[in-house]
Amino acid sequence: MLTVSPRRARRSRKKLATHHGAGIFERMQFSRQDEQWMQQALRLARRGIGQTSPNPAVGAVVVRAGKVIGQGWHQQAGSPHAEILALSHLRARGATLYVTLEPCCTHGRTPPCTAAIIAAGIRRVVVAAKDPNPRHDGRGLAVLRRAGIRCDFGLLAEEATRLNSSFNHWITTGQPLVTAKLALSLDGKFTTQTGDSQWITSATARREAHKLRSCSDAVMVGASTVITDNPRLTLRHGVRGRQPWRVVIDARGRCSRAAHLFTDPHRYRTIVGTTPQSPTTWRRALALAGVTVLVLPAQHRHINLSVLLAELGRMEITSLLVEGGGELHRAFFAAGLVDHVAFFFAPKIIGSAQTMQAALNVTGHWRRIGREEMLFEGCIGTATGL
Numbered sequence: 436m437l438t439v440s441p442r443r444a445r446r447s448r449k450k451l452a453t454h455h456g457a458g459i460f461e462r463m464q465f466s467r468q469d470e471q472w473m474q475q476a477l478r479l480a481r482r483g484i485g486q487t488s489p490n491p492a493v494g495a496v497v498v499r500a501g502k503v504i505g506q507g508w509h510q511q512a513g514s515p516h517a518e519i520l521a522l523s524h525l526r527a528r529g530a531t532l533y534v535t536l537e538p539c540c541t542h543g544r545t546p547p548c549t550a551a552i553i554a555a556g557i558r559r560v561v562v563a564a565k566d567p568n569p570r571h572d573g574r575g576l577a578v579l580r581r582a583g584i585r586c587d588f589g590l591l592a593e594e595a596t597r598l599n600s601s602f603n604h605w606i607t608t609g610q611p612l613v614t615a616k617l618a619l620s621l622d623g624k625f626t627t628q629t630g631d632s633q634w635i636t637s638a639t640a641r642r643e644a645h646k647l648r649s650c651s652d653a654v655m656v657g658a659s660t661v662i663t664d665n666p667r668l669t670l671r672h673g674v675r676g677r678q679p680w681r682v683v684i685d686a687r688g689r690c691s692r693a694a695h696l697f698t699d700p701h702r703y704r705t706i707v708g709t710t711p712q713s714p715t716t717w718r719r720a721l722a723l724a725g726v727t728v729l730v731l732p733a734q735h736r737h738i739n740l741s742v743l744l745a746e747l748g749r750m751e752i753t754s755l756l757v758e759g760g761g762e763l764h765r766a767f768f769a770a771g772l773v774d775h776v777a778f779f780f781a782p783k784i785i786g787s788a789q790t791m792q793a794a795l796n797v798t799g800h801w802r803r804i805g806r807e808e809m810l811f812e813g814c815i816g817t818a819t820g821l
């Protein structure tokens with residue numbers, strides 16, 4: 436059983452201070468055409484999803500006299516922002532800029548977009564979502580308004596905000612957004628008594644799970660999973676994208692140094708969270724192999740997960756997919772550190788079966804009942820192995 440801590444614990448995750456200029460984010464009325472251009476900017480922004488971390492995915496469209504004269508989307512941290520690409524090689528005087536995120540006004544890896552927008556002679560800026568980055572958060576809009584540019588805020592704000600849930604969480608808390616991924620049988624078990632958990636869901640479900648991986652900056656497993664399954668945590672099943680960081684929690688140094696995660700070509704993308712209780716020789720060997728070893732304070736023989744999350748946040752990891760096993764999930768839920776869940780249900784009943792082959796198969800379907808609940812109805816088949 437998972438023990439979920441009171442909400443108070445969740446709230447105690449520190450929010451960094453944010454600045455809100457009074458009235459800056461007041462919502463406006465928009466025309467159908469405004470909405471159409473912002474939809475286009477959102478479509479552009481979506482092209483960057485999974486590529487821009489630790490930056491947000493952003494899209495921009497420049498419109499004059501009812502025609503698109505420029506467009507762009509943020510492709511990668513360190514490369515130009517969406518507005519800069521949309522405005523490049525353009526005579527944009529008097530035009531309107533539609534952008535899915537409040538334009539930035541500070542020097543980061545790149546110069547401020549507000550300066551480029553002002554220099555281009557843009558007359559009106561329509562913004563979907565605010566930038567919760569405390570360096571911006573209303574300041575971008577204030578700078579543009581001070582320069583005499585009309586700024587209209589809040590068009591399709593929910594869609595635009597949802598697009599960057601990991602970035603929004605990370606930039607305000609300093610910690611990655613945590614998604615717990617669980618593959619469960621219908622009777623809510625994620626393993627048989629012998630720990631046989633690998634093939635609980637179908638090939639389609641595995642592909643979906645790999646898609647989740649491809650949108651995460653990091654994926655995490657516990658030491659027991661490494662010992663029993665020796666996983667690779669790479670992107671497979673036809674899913675492509677950036678290889679996420681692979682994080683192993685191993686307080687006492689129980690994992691073999693020969694595990695795939697420490698020896699394969701992606702070992703430079705492996706992080707081990709451990710404590711002073713693990714053997715120094717083990718830690719040193721992993722570090723020599725190219726693995727990032729984080730020695731963290733122990734809490735009742737376990738790793739302090741909040742400290743680990745803050746450390747991952749410092750490494751610019753904005754999203755973390757916790758893949759299990761059960762012990763790790765329990766620890767995350769108990770500490771109130773889970774933000775999102777992805778539950779995959781296999782049409783099987785494990786009961787007290789010793790192996791997955793001995794689990795009962797069920798043929799049936801899900802039905803939504805009421806607003807929140809789901810009902811699964813089906814016929815019991817035979818166990819696969821019988």
Ligand code: AOF
Binds near residue numbers: 490508516548606
């Ligand atoms: C925009 N347009 O396309 C993006 C923005 O280090 P930098 O210079 O890339 O700045 C990163 C910050 O800029 C990031 O934390 C977020 O606040 C904002 N991202 N802003 O106007 C964009 N990607």
Ligand code: ZN
Binds near residue numbers: 516539540546547548
């Ligand atoms: Zn910018």
